[in-house]
Amino acid sequence: MFISPAFAQTTAAAGASSPFASLVQFAPLVLIFVVFYFLLIRPQQAQQKKQKARLAAIKRGDKVVTAGGVVGLVKKAADGANEIEVEIAPNVTVSVVRSTITTVLAPEAANDKK
Structure with missing residues (x-):
């Protein structure tokens, strides 16, 4: 209904x-x-x-940052090689896998005054 x-x-x-x-x-x-x-x-x-x-394009003399946050200077980087040598402190060189590098830092300009 x-x-x-x-x-x-x-x-x-x-x-x-x-x-x-x-x-x-x-x-x-x-x-x-x-x-x-x-x-x-x-x-x-x-x-x-x-x-x-x-x-x-990483070459010797480049300043790089690894995935772990370590900043260093490239000492040896052979073309096509998977590993490169990075100096992280004076006289301390470590071997780093190329793919773990996250950033290639641009060289800073000198702050010279004339």
């Missing part, structure tokens, strides 16, 4: 959707992927490419 009967929907009304409607449903997912690609994935790949080039 107070509850109205519920009727099931027919299958003809549910099957009447067009292929365009299903494409519109997936458009937000595609849009989200495109935004993620251009805002996150692509810049990360460019950054990794630059880091790889910096590691390959």
Whole structure:
């Protein structure tokens, strides 16, 4: 008396959707992927490419920072070698794996006054 009967929907009304409607449903997912690609994935790949080039260009005399935070001066860096020798204190040289170097520091300009 107070509850109205519920009727099931027919299958003809549910099957009447067009292929365009299903494409519109997936458009937000595609849009989200495109935004993620251009805002996150692509810049990360460019950054990794630059880091790889910096590691390959390390030469003797460069000041570097390792992943552990150790700052040192490169004493020996052979082309293509996986390990380089870094002087972390006077007369203290350690062998470091090239991929653990995070930053190559630019040489600081002298603060000379004329």
